[in-house]
Amino acid sequence: xxxxxxxxxxxxxxxxxxxxxxxEVEVPKxxxxxxxxxxxxxxxxxxxxxxxxxxxxxxxxxLYLHNGVEMRQLTEAERKRGIxxxxxxxxxQDALHDDSSIVTVxxxxxxxxxxxxxxxxxxxxxxxxxxxxxxxxxxxxxPLFRLMTWIDPQFIPGWTTGATVLGRERSDAxxxxxxxxxKEGLEHNPNSPSILSELGRFYASxxxxxxxxxxxxxxxxxxxxxxxxxxxxxxxxxxxxxxxxCLSYRxxxxxxxxxxxxxxxLGLFPDDxxxxxxxxxxxxxxxxxxxxxxIEQSISESEDHEHHGHDHDHGxxxHDHDHDHDHDHGxKH
Amino acid sequence: MKLxxxxxxxxxxxxxxxRRKDLWVVAILGMIIxxxxxxxxxxxxxxxxxxxxxxxxxxxxxxxxxxxxxxTSRLLPDEIKNRTLYPLLARPISRFDLLAGKxxxxxxxxxxxxxxxxxxxxxxxxxxxVRFEVIMVQYALLKMVGLGVLCAVTLTLSAFMTPSAAxxxxxxxxxxxxxxxxxxxxxxxxxxxxxQWFFKFxxxxxxxxGLFDIGPRVANENWAPVPLWVVGGLLAYGVAYAGxxxxxxxxxxxxxxx
Amino acid sequence: MQAIVTEDLxxxxxxxxxxxxxxxxxxxxxxxxxxxxxxxxxxxAGKSSTLKCLMGFVQPSAGSCSVFGLAAGSLEAKRRxxxxxxxxxxxxxxxxxxxxxxxxxxxxxxGSRLKRAATDLLEQVGLGQAxxxxxxxxxxxxxxxxxxxxxxxxxxxxxxxxxxTSGLDPIGRKELRELLKARQAQGTTLFFSSHELSEVEMLCxxxxxxxxxxxxxxxxxxxxxxxxxxxxxxxxxxVSLVDLALEWNELGDNTYRARFSDxxxxxxxxxxxxxxxRAVVDVVAQEGSLExxxxxxxxxxx
Numbered sequence: 001x002x003x004x005x006x007x008x009x010x011x012x013x014x015x016x017x018x019x020x021x022x023x024e025v026e027v028p029k030x031x032x033x034x035x036x037x038x039x040x041x042x043x044x045x046x047x048x049x050x051x052x053x054x055x056x057x058x059x060x061x062x063l064y065l066h067n068g069v070e071m072r073q074l075t076e077a078e079r080k081r082g083i084x085x086x087x088x089x090x091x092x093q094d095a096l097h098d099d100s101s102i103v104t105v106x107x108x109x110x111x112x113x114x115x116x117x118x119x120x121x122x123x124x125x126x127x128x129x130x131x132x133x134x135x136x137x138x139x140x141x142x143p144l145f146r147l148m149t150w151i152d153p154q155f156i157p158g159w160t161t162g163a164t165v166l167g168r169e170r171s172d173a174x175x176x177x178x179x180x181x182x183k184e185g186l187e188h189n190p191n192s193p194s195i196l197s198e199l200g201r202f203y204a205s206x207x208x209x210x211x212x213x214x215x216x217x218x219x220x221x222x223x224x225x226x227x228x229x230x231x232x233x234x235x236x237x238x239x240x241x242x243x244x245x246c247l248s249y250r251x252x253x254x255x256x257x258x259x260x261x262x263x264x265x266l267g268l269f270p271d272d273x274x275x276x277x278x279x280x281x282x283x284x285x286x287x288x289x290x291x292x293x294x295i296e297q298s299i300s301e302s303e304d305h306e307h308h309g310h311d312h313d314h315g316x317x318x319h320d321h322d323h324d325h326d327h328d329h330g331x332k333h
Numbered sequence: 334m335k336l337x338x339x340x341x342x343x344x345x346x347x348x349x350x351x352r353r354k355d356l357w358v359v360a361i362l363g364m365i366i367x368x369x370x371x372x373x374x375x376x377x378x379x380x381x382x383x384x385x386x387x388x389x390x391x392x393x394x395x396x397x398x399x400x401x402x403x404x405t406s407r408l409l410p411d412e413i414k415n416r417t418l419y420p421l422l423a424r425p426i427s428r429f430d431l432l433a434g435k436x437x438x439x440x441x442x443x444x445x446x447x448x449x450x451x452x453x454x455x456x457x458x459x460x461x462x463v464r465f466e467v468i469m470v471q472y473a474l475l476k477m478v479g480l481g482v483l484c485a486v487t488l489t490l491s492a493f494m495t496p497s498a499a500x501x502x503x504x505x506x507x508x509x510x511x512x513x514x515x516x517x518x519x520x521x522x523x524x525x526x527x528x529q530w531f532f533k534f535x536x537x538x539x540x541x542x543g544l545f546d547i548g549p550r551v552a553n554e555n556w557a558p559v560p561l562w563v564v565g566g567l568l569a570y571g572v573a574y575a576g577x578x579x580x581x582x583x584x585x586x587x588x589x590x591x
Numbered sequence: 592m593q594a595i596v597t598e599d600l601x602x603x604x605x606x607x608x609x610x611x612x613x614x615x616x617x618x619x620x621x622x623x624x625x626x627x628x629x630x631x632x633x634x635x636a637g638k639s640s641t642l643k644c645l646m647g648f649v650q651p652s653a654g655s656c657s658v659f660g661l662a663a664g665s666l667e668a669k670r671r672x673x674x675x676x677x678x679x680x681x682x683x684x685x686x687x688x689x690x691x692x693x694x695x696x697x698x699x700x701x702g703s704r705l706k707r708a709a710t711d712l713l714e715q716v717g718l719g720q721a722x723x724x725x726x727x728x729x730x731x732x733x734x735x736x737x738x739x740x741x742x743x744x745x746x747x748x749x750x751x752x753x754x755x756t757s758g759l760d761p762i763g764r765k766e767l768r769e770l771l772k773a774r775q776a777q778g779t780t781l782f783f784s785s786h787e788l789s790e791v792e793m794l795c796x797x798x799x800x801x802x803x804x805x806x807x808x809x810x811x812x813x814x815x816x817x818x819x820x821x822x823x824x825x826x827x828x829x830v831s832l833v834d835l836a837l838e839w840n841e842l843g844d845n846t847y848r849a850r851f852s853d854x855x856x857x858x859x860x861x862x863x864x865x866x867x868x869r870a871v872v873d874v875v876a877q878e879g880s881l882e883x884x885x886x887x888x889x890x891x892x893x
Contacts, residue, residue, distance in 0.1 A: 421697065
């Protein structure tokens with residue numbers, strides 16, 4: 001008697017039985033307090049695998065930007081000893097990361113106790129002195145962002161950072177590609193404040209097309225969420241959306257809308273200085289050119305600040321996937 | 334004379350490994366590499382050469398390590414368990430020769446598996462338009478020396494413990510030694526002098542597997558080949574370390590009742 | 592020079608349960624060149640431990656053993672010994688020919704001489720047809736033949752065989768016996784352990800019987816056979832043989848039976864019966880049982 005067909009039949013039968021039970025045991029798709037990424041990952045093994053792969057790819061991008069030279073954060077003890085990092089202190093909203101407090105994983109000769117082993121490692125590993133180092137063209141990492149968003153469409157930093165890399169290129173073609181990437185990300189993550197905010201920022205800040213920015217920023221602001229329900233990445237995305245919404249209304253001369261948007265934003269982020277100024281000084285800043293310049297500068301500074309927070313937030317986003325790398329990664333990006 | 338004995342033993346290991354179809358596992362792993370490359374191609378993303386190379390050396394390193402450990406860890410315990418050791422030891426050969434021959438066989442079997450994987454990976458990389466560079470030859474050479482050291486470490490561990498314990502510890506050493514060394518270099522400057530001596534001692538006895546992996550230089554662009562003195566030094570270190578391991582295994586095995 | 596000598600040999604080891612086992616306790620014996628010696632004893636008597644000592648697999652805790660005056664286990668000693676382990680699984684993915692080639696190379700044989708020796712031996716042990724099949728496809732008896740063939744590689748002067756007939760069928764045993772007798776005729780010394788007393792009886796010149804690691808009996812096999820052999824006569828008429836016989840009793844109808852432990856008493860009894868003019872009905876010679884001797888001797892020693 002052939003046992004193989006029976007065994008296959010049993011397997012198929014148990015599979016069907018398991019499918020029937022699935023609806024009883026499956027985690028709800030939209031669980032309060034969890035974003036789409038988390039629910040997706042917790043629902044399927046494949047999801048977890050994809051998350052791991054995208055997280056790994058995310059880490060590799062940093063490595064490729066340093067042409068394979070592995071970097072690490074200075075330890076607390078090293079900071080106390082006054083050891084300086086080897087970064088270039090790159091700033092601005094399009095800076096990929098602030099690496100002023102990082103050093104190479106392979107220590108320099110003067111800081112290595114291993115003698116010839118250290119010399120050999122510096123000769124065999126991708127090692128170079130990185131003081132004031134520059135990065136490889138971030139565009140070289142673009143395929144990786146493309147890949148990680150393909151593998152795991154819920155990996156939001158893949159979409160937003162990929163677009164930021166494209167945004168560093170000031171050409172219209174590159175900006176359009178960045179916008180396309182974000183729109184694609186939005187299709188997969190329709191309720192992501194980060195992607196909506198980034199889309200709005202692309203139109204407002206880079207294309208200076210405030211009218212086109214508005215729908216995305218309004219959509220972000222209209223999301224039925226409370227700030228305390230969002231993770232740190234998305235909360236910052238939402239705050240950014242309110243800021244850019246206010247700026248866009250101002251640029252379009254819609255002071256009333258700006259005032260109302262600022263008021264709404266303050267409902268979620270009551271301590272944000274920019275929203276406070278927009279709400280309090282609305283009539284005044286439209287009449288004073290100096291104030292106008294001041295607020296632009298404020299927003300720009302906020303964006304810088306936000307960007308560093310944003311970088312930090314990637315770490316937190318990443319934290320959702322992989323606790324081990326959180327600290328290191330959070331500071332790098 | 335000794336080489337003839339070693340070669341006879343090694344050939345036996347190699348022949349068994351081939352006939353046992355161990356290399357089927359290698360072929361399957363190779364197919365996984367090819368399939369992964371195909372998947373990358375499926376995404377149609379241009380400009381992934383660096384990533385493809387990085388993935389290639391990572392997967393090669395991982396698979397070849399697994400093969401080296403699994404091939405070697407059972408070699409000696411299985412001889413004892415299956416009593417195939419007796420007819421061997423009844424011959425006019427020393428127990429050192431027996432260990433050396435078995436190690437030689439394990440290394441050759443691992444190298445064969447590595448070369449097959451390397452060939453499949455190379456085909457996959459060529460499909461991605463990756464150019465051949467001298468440093469890739471250095472990568473293969475140093476990797477093979479490192480795998481030889483790993484086989485020696487695993488064989489030695491298997492002389493002291495059960496095959497599964499030896500395999501587990503070998504994996505820990507293979508994948509953890511670089512991390513331990515990294516931790517030591519980070520903590521060295523802020524440690525007490527006594528601890529610094531301890532760190533130096535640990536660093537000197539740990540197998541420096543990380544040094545044999547020039548994968549990051551291969552994967553990323555425009556890295557020069559490794560200087561020849563380094564290749565020579567690593568070769569000498571690998572031979573010395575494997576020899577030391579062999580002596581350690583012999584010290585246990587030479588008077589062991591079987 | 593004696594082929595094998597052990598002097599006050601002791602073997603101690605720690606068992607898996609942690610207990611110390613004194614497997615061999617002051618064992619001393621010699622084996623002459625060209626002799627076939629059977630090494631007997633119940634399970635756990637210390638036979639395998641002694642053989643392992645001879646091969647250098649186990650170091651003696653005290654005492655010594657040597658082969659042709661060479662320290663047991665030394666390369667020089669191993670060059671002169673062929674060894675068959677009690678139970679060995681030969682490499683399952685090699686063929687018998689490859690197995691013998693491997694061992695032959697380790698023995699120092701090379702090239703066509705090795706190939707010829709391996710082929711001849713495999714044919715001698717009846718594996719001519721199976722020498723190129725994988726060991727894993729062979730039966731237990733065939734694997735034992737592989738083992739016997741490998742032990743004969745290099746024409747060793749001493750053969751140490753541990754349970755040599757294990758797994759062999761009667762034909763295989765007979766063939767092996769003939770093979771070993773032929774080797775002995777060429778001057779090879781055989782030292783083997785076995786539980787098959789009939790094999791021992793047919794093959795050995797001498798037996799060593801050990802129990803609990805000690806030698807309790809050492810006897811040439813012919814002397815032992817003579818000693819164990821008994822004779823019986825049946826005769827008619829009342830002639831007393833009490834002083835000569837082991838047993839003497841009347842069967843009825845004026846018929847008597849007497850049993851003798853040696854031939855001299857039998858002849859004396861026959862002479863006495865015939866001198867008295869009585870009729871001898873039957874004379875029977877009974878070979879003694881080695882098994883009974885074995886059991887009785889062990890029983891006495893226990």
